[in-house]
Amino acid sequence: MSDVLVTCFSRTGSTELAARALAESLGADLDLIQSPDSYTGPGGLVRGLWQTLTRRGPPVETARDPADYALVLVGTPVWAGQPTPPVRSYLARYGRRIRALAPFCVSASGQAYPGVFQAMERLAGLPPRATLSLAENDVRSGASADRIRQFAISLRRGRDGVA
Template sequence: MSKILVAYFSATGTTAKAARAVADACRADLFEIKPAQAYSSADLNWTNPQSRSSLEMKDPDCRPALAFKTADLTDYDVLIVGFPIWWGVAPRPVDTFLDSIQTDGKRVIAFCTSGGSDSSEAFKDLKSRYPQLHVESVKLLTSSRAAAQWVRSLDI
């Protein structure tokens, strides 16, 4: 059986709930990708072009500082990364995390949560910006039940 880490970013708790469901379903360890400065409601206001999240997402090179040192993946065979979709792609704190890890020889799979977007753009974006990760897929999860079904389909 594979040793699995579920690393996730969640600004409002939705993705955290999905990450716990995924981790429970595959008996994985959890690691929260937590920004050094938490996002306020005003920061997450996507209708305000000057909000923190809007400004970060306009800058593809933005890498917000994280609160914790990155995860040590040495003992893991599989990394599952979870995030909400922001502007069609993974939020910048996820980029900070992905830039800081070594995934040589590991399976990398991702899931996302969304209020309306599908996962296709997020998958294309991860594949193009992080080709070294060999991300297998990005699955949009809408419930704990969907998370458990998805994990069973992964052969991990």
């Protein structure tokens, strides 16, 4: 077992691709956040948007306890400038068990969304060690590989200081 966990929710697979690349670069364990709520198709998109805007979250399931790790990377797509409802639920449920947090997000534009990281910080109850924002097209094409590797290197360098 690694001392680093990478976890995420992914509706279309882009955030999962980024999570897998981060886990590989860090030699980390990977855990996908699962929800019984479906976010596929037009109905799922509307459900996700409504839950995002009302700050409601579905029940979530994960296989790993973040308390077992020195560092947890939590990934989310960006919906309406916020983390997805399943990620909100994950952080509301497990956030206080995380010792060190490094959130990342995937969006259409790839721009930094301060509201996403602020919400994740608030839900987890601790400031992030580092953040990463990626563009969906860059993740899918592999163009973000160097940024992912550099982020992993910077996290690895600081790992010794994780409490």
